[in-house]
Every structure is written in C-alpha cells, then in structure tokens.
C-alpha cells in the first residue's frame with residue numbers, strides 16, 4: 001500500500017531561528033536570511049519581515065516562536081487557494097493530463113508516479129510517450145511502464161510528438177481508460193519553436209476531444225530559484241497551465257519558488273515530488289508546507 | 299514586477315552627483331540596490347552581503363573621476379569585482395594523458411549530456427575519449443549514455459548486471475585503457491548532497507578510479523540551496539571544477555556566484571543547449587553582466 005513520505009522530514013526546520021528565545025536585532029537578521037534562503041523571493045520575504053518587524057516594534061518581548069506564527073500566517077494568506085479540489089478528474093474518459101516543463105525537472109518520473117497512483121486508486125491509465133527527442137527518453141518511460149505494469153503508447157526516436165499524443169488518446173479511448181498521462185520532452189520556456197510544438201500537441205489532441213487536455217501541469221524543479229516564476233509565466237502564456245507539480249522537495253531546498261509562482265499565476269499546486277520512487281509523490285497541502293517551513297504544528 | 303535595476307540605480311545614484319570622494323555614506327543607497335539585484339538573481343544571501351561589503355571596501359575613498367559620473371564608476375567597480383570573483387581560477391582541465399574525469403551533481407542537472415559534450419569537445423583537441431556508465435539507478439541511464447556515445451562515435455563502457463559502482467568504475471577504467479583511450483569520463487547518477495549513502499558511493503568510486511578532475515554539474519537556475527549543494531559535494535569529493543548548464547534559458551544565474559564564492563572551485567564550462575556542440579568554456583564577464591542584468595546597467599551608464 002501507499003506509504004507517503006512525510007513533508008516534515010522533507011523540510012526540517014529553518015535553523016533555530018524560530019526557537020523560544022526572545023528576538024533581537026541579530027535574530028531578526030537571521031530570520032530574514034532564513035526567509036531568503038527558502039527562495040521565497042524578495043517580495044514575500046519582505047512582506048513576512050515587515051509584519052514581524054511591526055509586531056516586534058509593538059512588543060519587544062516577542063519570541064522566535066511568535067515570529068514563526070506571524071510568518072506562517074502571512075504564508076498561509078499568500079497561498080490561500082493553492083490546494084486543488086480533492087476530486088479533480090473531470091469524469092471524461094480519458095481525462096487527459098499533460099505534463100510539461102524545462103529539461104530535467106522530473107516530468108518522466110512524475111508521469112510514472114502519477115500512473116502508479118491512479119492505478120493504485122483503481123483507475124485505468126494509459127501513458128503516452130511524447131518525448132521523442134531526448135536520448136533514450138523512450139527507453140526511460142518504457143522501463144518505468146514495465147516496472148509499474150502500465151499501459152504505454154510510444155513511437156520511435158524523432159517521431160512527431162503530436163502524433164504520439166493522438167495515438168495514445170485513441171488507444172486510451174478504445175481501452176476505456178479513465179486517465180491518459182502524456183509525458184513531453186523537456187524544453188526551456190525561452191525556445192519559441194519548442195513551445196510551438198507543445199501547441200501542436202494540444203491542437204491534435206483536440207481533434208479527438210475538444211475539451212482535452214483537461215489538465216496541463218507544469219513540472220517545476222523545487223531547487224530552482226526565481227527563474228521558475230519566469231518558466232511558469234511563459235509556459236502559461238503558450239500552453240495555458242491548469243496546475244503545478246513541484247519536484248525534488250526531498251532535498252534541502254524549501255521550494256519557496258512555488259510561493260512566487262502561486263503569487264503571480266494563482267495556479268493550484270497538485271502534487272509535490274519527494275524522491276525517485278513510485279510512491280514519492282504527495283498531494284500538496286498548504287498547512288503541511290507552511291508548518292514544515294516554520295517548524296510549527298508538531 | 300519589480301522596477302528595473304536601471305530605474306532603481308538611477309534614483310539611488312542621483313545623490314552621488316557632485317561628491318568628491320566615494321564614501322560608505324554616499325554609496326549606501328546604491329549598494330542597497332545592488333544587493334537587491336543580486337538577491338533577485340538568486341545569489342545566496344550571505345554571498346550577496348559579502349560581495350556588497352567587498353565592493354564598498356574597493357570603492358570607498360576613491361576619488362570621483364572627472365571623466366565619468368560616480369554612477370558609472372560604481373558600476374564599473376561592481377562589474378569588475380564580479381567578473382574577477384567569477385573568473386578566479388583557470389577554466390583549463392589538467393594537461394595530462396590519460397585524463398580521468400568524474401561528473402557529479404543533483405538529479406537532472408545535465409551530467410550525462412555534459413559527459414558526452416565534454417568528450418566530443420576534447421576529441422577535437424586530440425584526445426581519444428571513452429565514457430563509463432556509472433549510473434545504475436535512473437531508468438535507462440545507461441541507454442542514454444550509450445545512445446549519445448553511438449551518435450558521436452565514442453565508445454561507452456556499460457555493465458548492466460552490476461550495481462557495484464566502484465567496481466564498474468574500475469573495470470571501465472581498465473577497459474578504456476586497454477583500448478588506448480586517454481580521456482575517460484565517468485557519468486554518475488544524480489544524488490542529493492545530503493543522501494549519505496549515495497554520497498559515500500561517489501567517495502568510493504573516486505578512490506577506485508583516482509580522477510584528475512571532479513566536475514560538479516549544476517543547473518544555472520538553482521536557487522539559494524546552490525551553496526549547500528556545492529559545499530557538500532566539495533567536502534565529500536574535493537571538486538576541481540563546476541559546469542553550469544542550461545544557460546540557454548533566461549535564469550540570471552546567481553547560483554554561479556554563490557557556488558564560486560563559497561567553495562572557490564573554478565567554473566570551467568557552460569552548457570548552452572541540448573545539442574552536443576552547445577557547450578563552451580566559461581566566460582566570467584558574460585556571467586557577471588547576466589547576474590547584474592547588465593543590459594540595464596550598460597544603458598544606465600550611457601544615460602548617466
């Protein structure tokens with residue numbers, strides 16, 4: 001059965017700055033440093049610091065813990081609405097989920113994890129191997145499909161990715177699958193021609209089902225800094241995102257860039273990736289995230 | 299959106315007109331803007347602070363030159379300091395044959411791609427490269443390296459039946475030497491710097507193969523954790539160089555400054571695309587301009 005890795009372990013505490021000690025100028029500086037260190041970005045870090053400073057001005061006996069509570073409240077406010085609806089599948093068969101993102105962000109691994117997750121929930125899943133470009137991309141998704149016993153539709157290296165998407169949809173339909181997950185090639189958001197290729201995938205899918213893809217999720221590497229906001233903005237402009245998945249949060253990065261992306265685009269965060277194994281994918285929870293960041297709630 | 303660095307610097311520098319000497323006081327606003335610019339470029343908090351201190355020290359007491367505005371002068375100081383820091387150390391690899399290179403780094407940073415890029419580049423310089431597949435974890439990692447090798451006609455050593463990475467490394471090394479290969483590149487699996495077991499694996503691999511160069515492959519868009527990543531890998535295996543990848547994107551690349559400043563390991567190469575030839579030696583001046591958003595600053599200098 002599914003064993004979910006814990007969010008808490010994934011993040012740990014932000015140093016000892018949120019301890020029971022009284023605040024002073026030194027610890028306020030440490031606090032600011034911790035906020036920047038989480039990749040929240042200048043805007044959110046400043047907002048949190050301003051509220052903490054204001055509270056400290058009023059009450060010089062404020063402790064690290066109190067600062068954590070204030071910080072958590074700000075972050076919770078910023079992330080309000082970031083959780084997706086629990087039952088997000090549309091009921092259309094197949095519900096098409098398209099995973100896109102820059103090179104190496106974790107799309108293929110996440111495709112496999114999602115495939116396993118839906119299967120585990122009793123849903124029929126087909127995977128479409130739309131990365132026909134990267135060396136051994138086919139072999140990688142094939143290895144996952146075999147390992148997890150998932151239905152896979154793929155083509156040869158260099159094939160038209162949109163054609164694979166089309167075929168995968170047809171196959172999923174004829175097998176009456178509930179979910180079709182499309183893994184796409186990594187591409188930097190700065191490359192116009194590759195963004196056009198994504199649009200073609202959409203156009204071709206819509207020949208089968210004008211409502212597809214039902215979900216277009218950007219897979220973002222959680223250790224990336226402020227550039228992830230630019231990534232999200234550009235992918236959203238060209239492809240119309242409906243959500244995010246943040247990967248590699250099992251590292252020491254606190255994934256604060258998700259805050260920056262959410263601030264700007266208000267796209268729900270569906271899952272977070274916490275490792276390389278099939279079960280290392282967890283639904284995003286604002287409370288878990290905020291508590292983990294500020295070392296609260298345990 | 300934040301105001302552009304140009305706008306913010308212009309107003310910060312306004313009060314500098316007409317002063318005779320640069321001082322801590324009259325530069326304060328400008329330096330604050332520089333710090334913000336560095337932070338928005340993902341330079342580590344501590345590194346940004348130290349850098350601003352260094353710039354302050356370098357500039358304080360300097361006579362304001364007659365020929366340029368104080369603003370131009372400060373920007374020149376910042377740009378020079380940044381270029382100097384980024385460019386310290388040589389981009390050259392050790393000049394010896396056979397040359398053994400071990401690639402390490404986080405997941406998806408670009409190690410496998412860079413292994414092939416480097417082999418191809420060095421082949422042009424008269425080396426006979428071989429690639430050794432030491433990633434036994436990622437699905438199809440071996441196929442990926444093999445495919446790249448086939449494409450470029452570079453022999454690749456693989457052992458699909460073994461999970462013993464140090465042994466694969468040693469046998470690969472012997473195999474490559476027996477083939478008369480004099481550039482032997484070891485591609486390793488992506489790993490977190492805090493994953494003690496996997497870090498020990500590259501420590502053991504290093505012992506077996508005695509690499510001449512150990513290159514940390516790092517995504518140029520990394521955030522604040524870049525310093526921890528670089529420091530941990532450096533502590534574990536003593537890096538000899540850093541390769542920055544995905545510079546064809548639009549990340550400002552502050553991670554480069556962070557990693558360099560904290561470990562003092564030279565940045566040797568940069569990846570500028572997915573294609574095998576999209577690879578170059580590192581250019582500190584271009585990186586400095588990028589981190590500062592120098593397009594802005596240059597226009598500021600022109601306006602000033």
Ligand SMILES: Nc1nc2c(ncn2[C@@H]2O[C@H](COP(=O)(O)OP(=O)(O)OP(=O)(O)O)[C@@H](O)[C@H]2O)c(=O)[nH]1
Nearest residue numbers: 103104105106107108109186248273274275405406
């Ligand atoms: N630690 C950790 N590693 C991950 C996670 N998700 C993916 N990875 C690893 O990151 C690397 C890249 O993952 P892929 O799934 O191949 O990424 P991708 O986006 O498909 O890459 P391209 O197709 O080349 O653009 C692999 O080594 C994965 O095992 C995660 O949540 N945690």
Ligand SMILES: Nc1nc2c(ncn2[C@@H]2O[C@H](COP(=O)(O)OP(=O)(O)OP(=O)(O)O)[C@@H](O)[C@H]2O)c(=O)[nH]1
Nearest residue numbers: 103104405406407408409410411488544569570571
């Ligand atoms: N745009 C761009 N993509 C790159 C660059 N270097 C590597 N990539 C891409 O980044 C992705 C990951 O590259 P890999 O070489 O598989 O990375 P890795 O570090 O070996 O990954 P793991 O073995 O899973 O840890 C692939 O899609 C590469 O094509 C670069 O300089 N620019």
Ligand SMILES: [Mg+2]
Nearest residue numbers: 107108131186
């Ligand atoms: Mg992939």
Ligand SMILES: [Mg+2]
Nearest residue numbers: 409410433439
């Ligand atoms: Mg690899």
